[in-house]
Amino acid sequence: MNMNYTAEELAFRDEVRAFLDEKLPADIAAKVKGFRRLSKEDHQRWQKILSEQGWYATHWPEQYGGVKWTPVQKHIWDEESCRYGVPRSIPFGVNMVAPVIIKFGTEEQKQTYLPRILSGEDWWCQGYSEPGAGSDLASLKTRAVRDGDHYIVNGQKTWTTLGQHANMIFCLVRTNTEVKAQEGISFLLIDMNTPGITVRPIITLDGEHEVNEVFFEDVKVPVENLVGEEDKGWTYAKFLLTYERTGLAGIGLSKAALQHLKELASRRLKNGKPLIEDTAFSQRIAQVEIDLMAAAISNLRIIASVEGGGVPGAESSMLKVRGTEIRQSINDLARRAIGPYAIPFVEEELDLDYDGDYLSDENAAPLAAQYFNNRKLSIFGGSNEIQKNIVSKMILGL
Amino acid sequence: MDFRLNEEQQMLQDTVARLVRGEYSFEKRLEYSESELGFSEDFWKQLGELGLTAVPFPEELGGFGGSGVEVQSVMTELGRGLCIEPYLQSVVLGGGLIAQAGNDQHKEQWLGGIASGETRAAVGLQEPQSFYDLNDVETRAEKSGDNYVLNGRKAVVIGGHCADVLVVSARTSGDSRDADGISLFLVPADAEGLERRTYPTIDGAKGCDLFLNNVTVGADALLGEEGQGAGVIEYQAGRAIAALCGEAVGVMEVACDLTLEYLKQRKQFGVPIGRFQVLQHRMVDMMSELEQARSMAILAASVADEPQSDERRRILAAAKNVIGRSGQFISEQGIQSHGGIGMTWEYNFAHYAKRLIMINHQLGDDDFHLERYATLLQAS
Numbered sequence: 001m002n003m004n005y006t007a008e009e010l011a012f013r014d015e016v017r018a019f020l021d022e023k024l025p026a027d028i029a030a031k032v033k034g035f036r037r038l039s040k041e042d043h044q045r046w047q048k049i050l051s052e053q054g055w056y057a058t059h060w061p062e063q064y065g066g067v068k069w070t071p072v073q074k075h076i077w078d079e080e081s082c083r084y085g086v087p088r089s090i091p092f093g094v095n096m097v098a099p100v101i102i103k104f105g106t107e108e109q110k111q112t113y114l115p116r117i118l119s120g121e122d123w124w125c126q127g128y129s130e131p132g133a134g135s136d137l138a139s140l141k142t143r144a145v146r147d148g149d150h151y152i153v154n155g156q157k158t159w160t161t162l163g164q165h166a167n168m169i170f171c172l173v174r175t176n177t178e179v180k181a182q183e184g185i186s187f188l189l190i191d192m193n194t195p196g197i198t199v200r201p202i203i204t205l206d207g208e209h210e211v212n213e214v215f216f217e218d219v220k221v222p223v224e225n226l227v228g229e230e231d232k233g234w235t236y237a238k239f240l241l242t243y244e245r246t247g248l249a250g251i252g253l254s255k256a257a258l259q260h261l262k263e264l265a266s267r268r269l270k271n272g273k274p275l276i277e278d279t280a281f282s283q284r285i286a287q288v289e290i291d292l293m294a295a296a297i298s299n300l301r302i303i304a305s306v307e308g309g310g311v312p313g314a315e316s317s318m319l320k321v322r323g324t325e326i327r328q329s330i331n332d333l334a335r336r337a338i339g340p341y342a343i344p345f346v347e348e349e350l351d352l353d354y355d356g357d358y359l360s361d362e363n364a365a366p367l368a369a370q371y372f373n374n375r376k377l378s379i380f381g382g383s384n385e386i387q388k389n390i391v392s393k394m395i396l397g398l
Numbered sequence: 399m400d401f402r403l404n405e406e407q408q409m410l411q412d413t414v415a416r417l418v419r420g421e422y423s424f425e426k427r428l429e430y431s432e433s434e435l436g437f438s439e440d441f442w443k444q445l446g447e448l449g450l451t452a453v454p455f456p457e458e459l460g461g462f463g464g465s466g467v468e469v470q471s472v473m474t475e476l477g478r479g480l481c482i483e484p485y486l487q488s489v490v491l492g493g494g495l496i497a498q499a500g501n502d503q504h505k506e507q508w509l510g511g512i513a514s515g516e517t518r519a520a521v522g523l524q525e526p527q528s529f530y531d532l533n534d535v536e537t538r539a540e541k542s543g544d545n546y547v548l549n550g551r552k553a554v555v556i557g558g559h560c561a562d563v564l565v566v567s568a569r570t571s572g573d574s575r576d577a578d579g580i581s582l583f584l585v586p587a588d589a590e591g592l593e594r595r596t597y598p599t600i601d602g603a604k605g606c607d608l609f610l611n612n613v614t615v616g617a618d619a620l621l622g623e624e625g626q627g628a629g630v631i632e633y634q635a636g637r638a639i640a641a642l643c644g645e646a647v648g649v650m651e652v653a654c655d656l657t658l659e660y661l662k663q664r665k666q667f668g669v670p671i672g673r674f675q676v677l678q679h680r681m682v683d684m685m686s687e688l689e690q691a692r693s694m695a696i697l698a699a700s701v702a703d704e705p706q707s708d709e710r711r712r713i714l715a716a717a718k719n720v721i722g723r724s725g726q727f728i729s730e731q732g733i734q735s736h737g738g739i740g741m742t743w744e745y746n747f748a749h750y751a752k753r754l755i756m757i758n759h760q761l762g763d764d765d766f767h768l769e770r771y772a773t774l775l776q777a778s
Contacts, residue, residue: 134737136666159738204741205748206600211738270529272575280765335755339529340554342759344607345600359595359607360526360553368600372752375733376741383737385676 003300005072013076020084023049027352029085033260035366036352038087040123040165046087047120057118059099064114071303082252083259090162093117093124097170100187100236104228113168113189127157127171127190127214128237135386137172138181138234142216144173144188146223146230151175151188153196153219159380163199163212167192176231187233189225196220204376206369207347241382242312248381249316249323251299254292257330260363261285265337267361275337284336288329295322314394317387324377324384335371342368401696403471410453410464411471417444418479424746427480427602435560436604437482446515451489454637455497455513459505466637466702470644470695477648480749482603484520484557488512490641492519494634495565499582499622508563508584520561522552522608523631527574530762532567532631534575537610539568539583546570546620548583548591548613556605556760559596562587564608567631570624577628582621589613601756602749633706636714639761640702643695646721646757650688650728653750657681657732660739660747680731687724694720708774715771722764725754 005013028042050056058074060066069077089095098117101109116122133140142155153173163169169190176184192199196219202211228236265276265285275281298319302312335342341360348354349365358364378384392398403411421441430438445451453468455461462468469490476485493512496504496519511517528534537550548568558564564585572579585592591613594606622630661672661681671677698717701710729751733740740747758764 129738132665134666136668139666139668203743205743205752207743268529269527271531272527272534275529280769284765336763336765339763340524340759341526343554343556343599343601343756344597344605346597359597368755371755372600372741372748375730376738378734379737379741384734385674388676 005076009072009076012073013080016077016080019053019055020080020086023053024084024086025049028087031352032085032087033256034352034363035260035370037350043087043090044120047089051118051120057094057098059095060102060114064102064110065118071307075300075303078247078252079255082256085256088253090123092126092161092166092170093122093168096126096240097124097168097189100170100227100240101189103239104187104236106224108224109189109227122168123162123166124168124170125160125163125166125192125212125214127160127169129159130156131158135383137237138185140172140174140185142171142173143177144175144186144221146175149223150220151223151226153188153190153216153221155216157214157216158202158211160199160212160214161210163192163214164201164209169214170227172233172237175233179231182234184231185233185237186230187227187236188221189227190219190221194219194221204373206373207345208369208373210373249295249299249319250327250377251292251296251323254323254327254330255296257327257334258285258289258292261330261334261337264334264361264363264367268337268339270339281333281337284333288326288333291322291329292326295319295326298322314391317382317390317394320381321378321384321387327377328371328374331367331371331374334367338364338367345369403467407467407471410450410468411475413448414450414472414475415478417441417448417450418475418481422479422481424480424749427482427749431482431598431602436598437484441481442483442515442518445483445485451485451515452513454489455493455509459497459509460513461509466640466699469637469641469702470699473641473644474648474651477645477753478652480602480649480652480746480753484518484560484603486638486641486645487521487555487557488517488519488561491521491634491638492561492563492565494637495521495582495621495630496584498634499627499630503618504584504621511562517563518557518561519563519565520555520558522555522558522564522566523635524553524555526551526553526607528553530766531575532635533577533580533628535567535569535580536574537566537568539570539581541570542614544617545614546583546617548585548610548615550610552608552610554605555594555608556599556603558606558608559594559604564592565621566608566610567627568610572625579625580627580631581624582627582630583615584619584621585610585613585615589615599756601752629706632711635761636706636710637702639714639718640695640698642757642760643691643698643717643721646725646754647688647692647695649750649753649757650691650725653728653732653747653754654681654684654688656747656750657684657735660736677735680735684728684731684735687727691721691724712771712774715767715774718762719764719767719771722758722767725757726764729754 031038054067057066058069130140144151144153171188172185173188174184175186196217198215200213201209266274268275270278306312341364346359346365452461453464457463496508512519523532539546539548552566566583567580569579570581591611593609596606662670664671694717697713701713704710733751
């Protein structure tokens, strides 16, 4: 057993740190660390910097402009980038549709889409869930009917994250209603500017516009936008979900959030002393830190097990459940730490260039909203109930 | 033993329920919430006209002579409708502090209006550093001739943005967290030197922080004995906790109803999701939490207007601890049972969930009251 990084891995970590020290824009890092809103421009600016460094596409083969990182290197990147306040990568293009195109797409699709993902020209979103197809994704109803050189698409997608920024969407659509649900699904790439597409915002309980509904009404999609074979889309979707599920545990994000919580609890007062010195509260922080320590090692064990290649199996589902619960606990404590000041919602303080007086702590405004927003963690990417079903079926044979 | 409301109490609750059903659709609530006032002036007037703002006051002051049970019945229905009018702040807390500590002149001047709803009160008892300890008071009131001069800041004064009169705590002697030396003052909303920073609350209401900069009030603004405010505040906070428990039960009832309804109608994998055992058990747990909360709310109401004692303190701390935990459980598990739809602004569940979490941030959260209970723990 050896739990230490190799000399090469340590050197890589130094390289990552040097890069982030030099290139990560301070305003973007401050937004991420303070849980402030990031604009589309912030994401694009950072993506450009990453692309120039050649570190944007870490799941791609080098021939398409990817960088060949080992699972440990990816882990080091994740840890360091969370610590530094690097914006969450918007995964839909680079980490989701791209691996599918690389594995199942035509040469023309690779030549068309991969460079545009790397350059940031395309912003992709995901058309999976529908109002009637959430956990039961295979029951999706959005219909694509072949008509000469085109598919005519009709239906509705929902929970489309950042769809308001996207110019491309990858969709699961039903092309065959005669067969078993999973066998009649196809994977289509659709230009969001095609006539017949309407994007409607869904405002979440914290007042944010992050997700959308996307409506398709007689949308003409060229047949060359089909990925792989017709009716085989479910296979590609499952392939993609393995990429989605890894990283959903958010260990690095939890570490950063825990650090933020400790700093907050050092500034807030209870009985005239810093809250972090309060026995009950410090024990609550200690408990979540201990749980996170265990989850971080579980995460490393999974990473080590796939070091030789391949993707993690159902054990990553267990980690998703635990990891999201831990992050939610940290958000819960941060909300508790500001006591009565969790109640005011001073939206203007969410902007980094806010130059008025802060009502209480400079980082208080986003905390209650973030607690509510992150209830999504146990719902998205396959709800925690679905993850447990996977574990009980795949590992336990129940 | 009989835990049911008597006929009069039931009629009272039915009256509020009818009013809320008629006036407080989910859509209207969003409109009220987004208005400048932050709630419905019209609904507030109707609460007054129906005598509901008079419920806790003695009959000789134009009141109904209601106890903790009656107040809780009103609050439960306001909770069911997710009403954002400042009933707790004006009627229960503001009115309660004046009724307990005020002299005849104070009562005459303010209570009639508060009981009829024509006057609105709010209370400034917390401060930026106080967390939930209402004895942690740094705002100072210095005697100056016949007057008092107030300086300091009061935090998160719900309903303070539209109150006609504010009851604030300030220190006339002692150190920051001493119980002795805290006094209560009536400060008119238009007092010179009083500034407010108004904001919406995350659960749809409005409030403000109060900044007192050399606010000068006469000796007649002193409510109760100088330096003896802590006991009054503690007692009235206890009444307010019992009232909040009532509201929480109303919010939880609807949250559970909505979740159960969703489990029955939402289909996945060809069946209503309520057929899945994991969701059935979760729903049962939510209902059990609601029943625990309901029991503690009843207990809290029964001691709300009793003379102060350690037993009363224990019960109210226990009740607030239970509703804090039950509320968070029902809020979180209700969202989880709904999935994404439970997190959307357009669907009412999320607003119930937010209110439940924020009730835990009013008058002390479950941790605070656990600690308080522990200090009052009886060895035998």
